[in-house]
Amino acid sequence: MVNETLAGVFAPVLTPFDRTLKPDAPLFAKYCGWVLSQGAGLAVFGTNSEANSLTVGEKLELFSLLIDNELPVEKMMPGTGACALPDAVALCQAGAKAKTAATLMLPPFYYKDVSDDGLFAFYAETIERVGDANLKICLYHIPQVSGIAISLKLIERLIKQYPDTVVGIKDSGGDFANTKAMLDAFPDFRVFCGSERFLLETMRHDGAGCISAMANVHPGAIVNLYETRANADAQAKQDALNATRAAYDGIAMISALKRTIAEYGKAPGFKTMRPPLTDFPDEAWEALKTKLSALSLKTPNLDKALS
Template identity: 80%
Template sequence: MAHENLAGVFAPVLTPFDKTLKPDGPLFVKFCSWILSQGSGLAVFGTNSEANSLSVAEKLELLGLLIENELPPERLMPGTGACALSDAVTLCEAAAKAKTAAVLMLPPFYYKQVPEDGLFAFYAETIERVGAAAFKVCLYHIPQVSGIAITMPLIERLIKRYPDTVVGIKDSGGDFANTRAMLDAFPGFRVFSGSERFLLDTMRHNGAGCISAMANIHPGAIVNLYETRAGADAPAKQTALNAMRAAYDTAAMMPGLKRTVAEYGKAPGFRIMRPPLMALSDPDWARLETTLNDLGLKMPNLDKILA
């Protein structure tokens, strides 16, 4: 069985930078604390964390800060995917030592059209080298970005070889039919949707929850749907969540989310993107802000926690 903490809502936490483009560790810790206060877990170093713009050393430093500040490791699912096997192992070892709930692990994504045997070997070698009994892996399927799919046969092979380690997957492919196929094929496997748009459907088919970028701005509302999914008003709550996400369909997701946190939290460090990504323009923010106001976005106590 998968780790009991590997369920619910997790946020791929946005990473603030200072004017020199260095990660702002203290502000990062405060923002993680706010997300936790809203009931969500922390999938730090995910896609919307600008994870692949961060070095291994920077990720290790930020993870260390979270642990030093006594944020609960059982609510952490750090991203540890890397193109280099040694980098993946280093990050996974740190997560295992910290006793996080799991790691969220992209496949090695630079080389395309690699054989399934190669992907299996990468995960297997990482797991063998880490060697910790409590080490848990949640696979990360986002082929439209990584260019590498986590296929059903690969999942089956990994579960068969490492049933106590490979315990879940985040499906960010955007096709619920694929998510449903995973849920049907692998009972007990922790399947997370990669968007809260699919949260209710995922939970109705015994899924684990969602790992969603939108949990950076209104985690409480997403957690509320997760917790009240059996209620008569669940469909209406899902519709409201969908409307909030749609507000970001006309703006770049990461810059839009970071500008939202910067403005609502009075924290300019969140406006900064590390190149090659670029910050949201003022005209784009004005349009987004109008929509968010119309939708009634609330980020309770964010400015106080980030102060």
């Protein structure tokens, strides 16, 4: 049986940088603590973490900091995907050693049109090289960004070969029909939607939860829907979450999220993006701030946590 902690709401945690573009480790740790205080887990080194702008060494250093600060590993799902097999192995080894709830593993994404055989070989080789029963992998399907789809056939093959290791998937494809196909095909698999827009529908089909960008700014509201999904007002809560998500439609999501945390948390360090991504413009922030104010966005104790 998969660890019961592999469920609920996880945030692909934003990464603050200092003026030299180095990760601001103390601020990162404080922010992770705030996300946890709101009931969400930590999917550090995800897409919204600017993971592919971080080196393996930087990820391992930040991950070690969280461990040293005794943040609960059972609430962690660190991103371990990489284009280079040894990099994926090193990151997966760290997750396995710490006994995290799982690791979130993007497929190798540079080469396009790779076969399921090639993807299976990459995952299999990683698992065999790590050689640790504590390794749990949650696959990461985000073809609009990675250019690499994770097919149902590949999932089936991986589950059959590694049933105790390949335990779940995050579907960020944006098509709930695909998420439902995964839920229907693999009833014991931990399927997470990649946006809280699909949270209620995912849970109605016995999904595991969601791993969503918006869990960075109002994790508590998303967790509340997850926990009260059977209540009569669940759809109203889903509609409210959708309205907040809509405020970020059509803008640069990662920089907008970071600017939101910088402003609401009174932590200017969160404004900084590592190139090639660029900082969120002041004019765009004024427009977004107006929308968020109208929606009464709440970030309880964020400024206090980041001080």
